[in-house]
Amino acid sequence: RTFATPSFDTSNPRIPPYLKLLKNYEQVKEVLGRATPLTLAEKILYSHLDNVEESLLTNTEGGRNIRGNANLKLNPDRVNMQDASAQMALLQFMTCNLPTTAIPASIHCDHLIVGERGAKEDLEAGIKTNQEVFNFLESAGKKYGIDFWPPGAGIIHQSVLENYAAPGQMMLGTDSHSPNAGGLCTVTIGVGGADAVEALVGAPWELKAPRVLGVELKGKLDGWATPKDIILALAGQLTVRGGTGFIIEYFGSGVETLSCTGMATVTNMGAEVGATTSIFPFNDAHVRYLEATHRHDVAAEAKKYSDIVGLRADAGAKYDEVITIDLSSLEPHINGPFTPDLSTALSKFKETVREQEWPENLSAGLIGSCTNSSYEDMTRVESMVKEAMEAGLKPASSFYITPGSDQIRETLARDGPLETFKAAGGTVLSNACGPCIGQWKRQDDVKKGESNAILTSYNRNFKGRNDGNPGTMNFLASPEIVTAMAFAGTTTFNPMTDSIKTPSGKDFRFTPPSGLEIPSQPFASARPEFRAVSSTPDASVQVAVAPTSERLALLEPFEPFPSSDLSGLRVLVKVTGKCTTDTISAAGPWLKYKGHLPNISTNTLNTATNAETGEVNAAYDMDGSKHTIPELGQRWKEANQPWLVVAEHNYGEGSAREHAALQPRYLGARIVLTKSFARIHETNLKKQGVVPLTFANEADYDKIGACDEVATEGLYDMLKNGGKGEVVLRVKKSKTGEEVLIKTKHQVSEDQAKFILAGSALNMLSQR
Numbered sequence: 081r082t083f084a085t086p087s088f089d090t091s092n093p094r095i096p097p098y099l100k101l102l103k104n105y106e107q108v109k110e111v112l113g114r115a116t117p118l119t120l121a122e123k124i125l126y127s128h129l130d131n132v133e134e135s136l137l138t139n140t141e142g143g144r145n146i147r148g149n150a151n152l153k154l155n156p157d158r159v160n161m162q163d164a165s166a167q168m169a170l171l172q173f174m175t176c177n178l179p180t181t182a183i184p185a186s187i188h189c190d191h192l193i194v195g196e197r198g199a200k201e202d203l204e205a206g207i208k209t210n211q212e213v214f215n216f217l218e219s220a221g222k223k224y225g226i227d228f229w230p231p232g233a234g235i236i237h238q239s240v241l242e243n244y245a246a247p248g249q250m251m252l253g254t255d256s257h258s259p260n261a262g263g264l265c266t267v268t269i270g271v272g273g274a275d276a277v278e279a280l281v282g283a284p285w286e287l288k289a290p291r292v293l294g295v296e297l298k299g300k301l302d303g304w305a306t307p308k309d310i311i312l313a314l315a316g317q318l319t320v321r322g323g324t325g326f327i328i329e330y331f332g333s334g335v336e337t338l339s340c341t342g343m344a345t346v347t348n349m350g351a352e353v354g355a356t357t358s359i360f361p362f363n364d365a366h367v368r369y370l371e372a373t374h375r376h377d378v379a380a381e382a383k384k385y386s387d388i389v390g391l392r393a394d395a396g397a398k399y400d401e402v403i404t405i406d407l408s409s410l411e412p413h414i415n416g417p418f419t420p421d422l423s424t425a426l427s428k429f430k431e432t433v434r435e436q437e438w439p440e441n442l443s444a445g446l447i448g449s450c451t452n453s454s455y456e457d458m459t460r461v462e463s464m465v466k467e468a469m470e471a472g473l474k475p476a477s478s479f480y481i482t483p484g485s486d487q488i489r490e491t492l493a494r495d496g497p498l499e500t501f502k503a504a505g506g507t508v509l510s511n512a513c514g515p516c517i518g519q520w521k522r523q524d525d526v527k528k529g530e531s532n533a534i535l536t537s538y539n540r541n542f543k544g545r546n547d548g549n550p551g552t553m554n555f556l557a558s559p560e561i562v563t564a565m566a567f568a569g570t571t572t573f574n575p576m577t578d579s580i581k582t583p584s585g586k587d588f589r590f591t592p593p594s595g596l597e598i599p600s601q602p603f604a605s606a607r608p609e610f611r612a613v614s615s616t617p618d619a620s621v622q623v624a625v626a627p628t629s630e631r632l633a634l635l636e637p638f639e640p641f642p643s644s645d646l647s648g649l650r651v652l653v654k655v656t657g658k659c660t661t662d663t664i665s666a667a668g669p670w671l672k673y674k675g676h677l678p679n680i681s682t683n684t685l686n687t688a689t690n691a692e693t694g695e696v697n698a699a700y701d702m703d704g705s706k707h708t709i710p711e712l713g714q715r716w717k718e719a720n721q722p723w724l725v726v727a728e729h730n731y732g733e734g735s736a737r738e739h740a741a742l743q744p745r746y747l748g749a750r751i752v753l754t755k756s757f758a759r760i761h762e763t764n765l766k767k768q769g770v771v772p773l774t775f776a777n778e779a780d781y782d783k784i785g786a787c788d789e790v791a792t793e794g795l796y797d798m799l800k801n802g803g804k805g806e807v808v809l810r811v812k813k814s815k816t817g818e819e820v821l822i823k824t825k826h827q828v829s830e831d832q833a834k835f836i837l838a839g840s841a842l843n844m845l846s847q848r
């Protein structure tokens with residue numbers, strides 16, 4: 081078929097390569113049949129295929145059964161990296177000896193700033209503490225031509241939404257909440273550094289074709305309900321594993337009633353249900369947001385592109401599952417503690433708090449972050465704060481505000497909300513992750529281990545995540561609900577029905593919040609020192625890594641897989657319960673070692689629970705001696721004793737943190753055997769040369785224990801055969817010498833088998 085080639089702007093780096101994508105899309109239509117209706121997710125993914133025919137027709141019954149079967153080889157348009165994960169990604173990229181990245185990329189310094197006293201002081205302290213790492217990242221940016229966003233410029237997902245996201249585009253981000261940009265009609269996937277390096281060197285990036293979960297939105301949000309409540313309620317329904325293997329695609333008339341930033345809040349937290357990513361169709365709210373963020377050019381080109389391909393699902397497109405949410409009757413929800421899928425409707429929260437004996441006193445309310453610091457969020461909160469202050473009230477709990485970027489911060493400063501928050505006694509933190517990622521130095525109130533409740537508008541609430549205190553229960557809610565409860569000082573307050581006593585003894589009741597989707601004039605610009613530094617690649621720049629550094633260490637390649645099956649492995653520890661990437665590689669104070677593999681490996685699995693003793697961070701050697709888990713890992717590394725970990729469901733849930741794969745590999749892990757894996761982590765393991773296996777029969781979890789000796793049967797053949805074949809584990813019980821056979825399952829693709837054989841994906845890329 082011929083089509084009139086539209087004149088897309090190919091010289092403007094802000095515009096996705098629409099012409100190239102359109103050509104690919106036309107080929108997709110040829111291969112699948114022009115009448116085949118596609119979901120939006122499929123349109124964007126498939127238009128980024130490296131080889132359309134090979135990807136869509138291999139193992140898919142002639143293209144009829146692509147989802148869940150095809151291994152898509154994709155060419156993303158760009159890569160975004162945050163400072164904690166960028167260190168390892170860049171250290172890996174450096175080993176490939178290339179002069180520049182194959183596609184545009186950016187580095188965002190956001191995770192390393194500790195929130196304590198307020199933006200200015202915290203930022204100065206953060207820069208001082210992390211200068212060495214920021215210098216490394218900046219010098220790497222200059223050398224390879226990667227945009228560098230200095231500390232204080234903003235949180236990766238907010239900066240990406242404001243500057244790089246463009247409808248129809250595909251991006252990778254080295255952070256699990258990268259799908260935030262799906263709120264602007266992009267397919268953006270959270271990955272580990274090794275995946276990012278693949279894209280950075282121009283190698284196609286592989287993804288098992290996801291299934292598509294359609295979420296139909298009907299009606300219109302009203303009163304206290306917000307976009308956050310869509311995803312809080314959905315997380316309760318789907319659970320933390322319900323989105324695994326799916327892209328969540330929103331559709332329906334309710335979509336048209338949401339703001340672009342509201343949609344980003346929803347897609348951001350798709351990570352909490354394990355989804356590959358989430359996406360909204362292109363609509364007028366996207367155009368309004370692009371124009372307000374000074375991107376009229378992107379909006380105009382996106383409209384042209386959408387007029388041809390339709391950046392929405394085709395009529396008749398089939399979803400693998402459909403969930404319907406009526407926005408008109410949606411209640412505010414509060415999720416937690418300790419897991420983002422424990423969802424309670426606001427109207428039931430008071431009784432649940434009392435039934436569960438959760439703390440009634442609210443020690444802190446924290447709003448903002450990459451998830452909820454939009455103009456709409458903040459102006460709605462401002463309407464509440466003003467009203468409460470006029471009644472003589474101040475927040476009864478500590479109240480913290482984290483702007484997502486300097487652009488939004490400056491806009492809020494220009495238009496008033498920031499001053500309102502400060503006048504109410506709120507602490508405005510720096511434009512960085514801070515308390516969301518354990519970088520929160522709490523001033524006063526709570527002692528380590530002491531049970532206490534906080535409410536946040538963040539996205540994740542695993543134990544110890546915010547302040548390193550396992551007694552802190554983080555309940556996730558919209559910024560509006562967080563603020564209302566912070567004024568009341570209690571978790572049992574329901575702003576829809578309850579009043580607060582004012583100093584003059586009157587009953588004060590909040591009216592439902594109101595705000596503006598975008599500012600009435602375009603967003604203010606970030607201050608000059610907080611704008612991106614873009615450079616052309618400069619080979620003469622020396623990337624700063626001191627050999628004596630405790631923060632950064634150049635990487636040594638891992639050894640290749642032996643030319644035989646594995647034998648003589650021992651079980652380092654058998655883990656029970658939730659084992660997230662935070663459990664495997666803790667954040668908080670450990671973030672400072674992200675660029676130093678030996679140093680950060682000393683935290684490996686240090687909050688995992690030993691299934692056999694119930695102890696946290698305890699493992700026993702074959703001689704019966706007790707160690708911490710990382711100590712035993714190090715001991716076995718030094719003794720050349722390869723090992724495996726045994727665990728339960730959704731192992732590696734949470735972030736895209738590749739350290740959770742790199743560290744065990746560095747210490748000598750060859751296999752991780754579980755009841756199931758979280759998607760990103762499973763991929764990360766394979767990229768680092770560790771074999772992820774699941775029990776064919778879950779009950780076999782009970783047949784294997786610490787120090788048991790394990791040999792593989794069929795593993796080497798499976799890898800040689802490009803991922804085809806079964807793997808059985810021959811387990812010799814350490815205590816009795818008895819032998820048992822454990823059948824396993826795996827999801828190793830042809831390319832992944834090659835990575836494992838080479839020792840790691842990076843070994844393979846360097847060979848290329």
Ligand code: F3S
Nearest residue numbers: 257449450513516517
């Ligand atoms: Fe940062 Fe928390 Fe978002 S760590 S990127 S603010 S999820």
